[in-house]
Amino acid sequence: MLSAVVGSLLTSLTLTPMDVVRVRLQQQSMLPDCKCEIPGLTETIAGPNALKTTDLSAVKGSTLHAPRTAVSQAAKIFWENACFQELNCVSSSLRFTGTLDAFRKIANVEGATTLWRGISLTLLMAVPSNIVYFTGYEHIRDISPLSQNYENLNPLVCGALARVLAATTVAPLELTKTKLQSIPRASKSTKTWLMFKDLMEETRLDMKINGTFRALFKGLEITLWRDVPFSAIYWGSYEFCKKNLWMKNDTSKSTAIHFVNSFIGGSVSGTIAAILTHPFDVGKTRWQISMLSDNKAAAPQGCVKPEKNMFKFLASIARREGVGSLYTGLAARVVKIAPSCAIMISSYEISKKLFTSG
Numbered sequence: 001m002l003s004a005v006v007g008s009l010l011t012s013l014t015l016t017p018m019d020v021v022r023v024r025l026q027q028q029s030m031l032p033d034c035k036c037e038i039p040g041l042t043e044t045i046a047g048p049n050a051l052k053t054t055d056l057s058a059v060k061g062s063t064l065h066a067p068r069t070a071v072s073q074a075a076k077i078f079w080e081n082a083c084f085q086e087l088n089c090v091s092s093s094l095r096f097t098g099t100l101d102a103f104r105k106i107a108n109v110e111g112a113t114t115l116w117r118g119i120s121l122t123l124l125m126a127v128p129s130n131i132v133y134f135t136g137y138e139h140i141r142d143i144s145p146l147s148q149n150y151e152n153l154n155p156l157v158c159g160a161l162a163r164v165l166a167a168t169t170v171a172p173l174e175l176t177k178t179k180l181q182s183i184p185r186a187s188k189s190t191k192t193w194l195m196f197k198d199l200m201e202e203t204r205l206d207m208k209i210n211g212t213f214r215a216l217f218k219g220l221e222i223t224l225w226r227d228v229p230f231s232a233i234y235w236g237s238y239e240f241c242k243k244n245l246w247m248k249n250d251t252s253k254s255t256a257i258h259f260v261n262s263f264i265g266g267s268v269s270g271t272i273a274a275i276l277t278h279p280f281d282v283g284k285t286r287w288q289i290s291m292l293s294d295n296k297a298a299a300p301q302g303c304v305k306p307e308k309n310m311f312k313f314l315a316s317i318a319r320r321e322g323v324g325s326l327y328t329g330l331a332a333r334v335v336k337i338a339p340s341c342a343i344m345i346s347s348y349e350i351s352k353k354l355f356t357s358g
Contacts, residue, residue: 001131003351007344008126014343016122017115018336021102023181025329026285028096029321030077077289078202079183094184099332111188118177125173133166134348137235152236159235160228167227172216174223175288176203182289219288222310226280230273234341237269258353263346270341274334279326281333283314 094109096102106114140161141147146154167174176199183195206215246261317325 001135002355003134003348005127005131006351007134007347008130009123010347011340011343012119012122012126015336015340016117016119017103018332019122019177020106020115020117020181021099022281022329022332022336023178023285023289024102024106024184025096025099025332026282027077027182027289029325029328030286030290077182078179079289099329099335102332109188110185110190113192114185117192118181121173121177121180125170125177129166129170130344132169133162133231136165137162152240155235155239156232159231163227163231164224167223168220171220171223175216175218178219178285178288182285219284222280222284222287222313225310226277226284229280230277233273233276234269237272238265238345241265241268255350255353259346259350262349263342266345267338267342270337271334274337275330278330278333279314282326282328283310283317285329286317287313 094105096105103115137158141154141158144154144158146157179199180196183199185192185195203215206218209215242261242265246265247257314326
């Protein structure tokens with residue numbers, strides 16, 4: 001448990017920015033062009049050539065014109081109507097061409113601290129999640145009846161079961177973190193705590209309308225579709241690397257070699273799992289930040305009608321936007337997942353080794 005805490009702290013502090021960039025890239029195609037005519041400016045903030053200025057606070061006092069009908073028709077994401085209320089604008093004017101471009105624009109327009117938004121929730125979630133995940137995995141692996149006769153299958157099954165427990169435990173925190181990271185702000189002066197306050201109010205209303213379970217565990221099913229296969233692939237690959245590819249250190253029992261083995265094994269296994277499960281990650285992000293309605297007749301145009309079948313939900317995205325849309329943000333996720341898995345498993349293995357040897 002202590003080893004899992006060490007890994008959680010290291011990965012959360014260093015890799016949260018990749019989460020923010022990933023979420024922003026994945027929600028981008030859901031946003032309509034934001035066209036706000038600003039008196040006194042010759043430019044119109046719209047589409048990919050948006051933001052000739054890097055400080056939107058300069059236009060807060062302007063009277064911007066956005067028809068009310070456009071707001072209801074374009075309302076797809078929960079923050080669209082409220083976040084830019086001071087601009088009378090229904091969407092973010094930022095458009096990203098890739099991972100590095102997203103880093104640069106978010107830091108320049110919203111401030112570098114935005115890249116660490118949700119870090120407190122990440123830490124709050126990561127520690128109990130990884131305690132349940134790693135401790136649960138090793139316990140289930142050791143007592144599993146598959147461990148004797150099905151050594152290759154055992155880590156896949158046990159890793160999947162451990163992830164079900166961990167993901168379900170922190171599902172409300174994961175949902176809140178994803179929503180918070182998806183909200184763009186008009187300028188560096190916009191306070192994060194105000195966004196969080198509005199998010200809590202939105203959650204309260206959602207619970208009142210849709211029920212507590214549905215509001216707090218929104219997207220849990222598709223999260224499990226992402227995390228359970230990821231965990232199975234990850235642990236299966238990691239145990240394979242551990243058994244067949246690790247450098248041997250039987251004589252010296254070198255901590256350094258043990259660290260390198262686990263670091264490389266975790267990085268390779270995490271990368272493979274991230275690539276194979278990424279479409280579910282895109283679906284999870286979109287599902288959790290979309291405004292959903294069961295009543296098609298009452299739903300505003302632009303609201304997402306929830307699919308009963310998760311695969312139909314992903315198929316509808318691919319049909320509308322192309323198969324490539326299911327891999328939006330893949331680079332950001334791999335850049336986050338590879339070192340995250342490497343740091344997490346190596347710090348876990350080394351800490352466990354040190355605690356045991358002491």
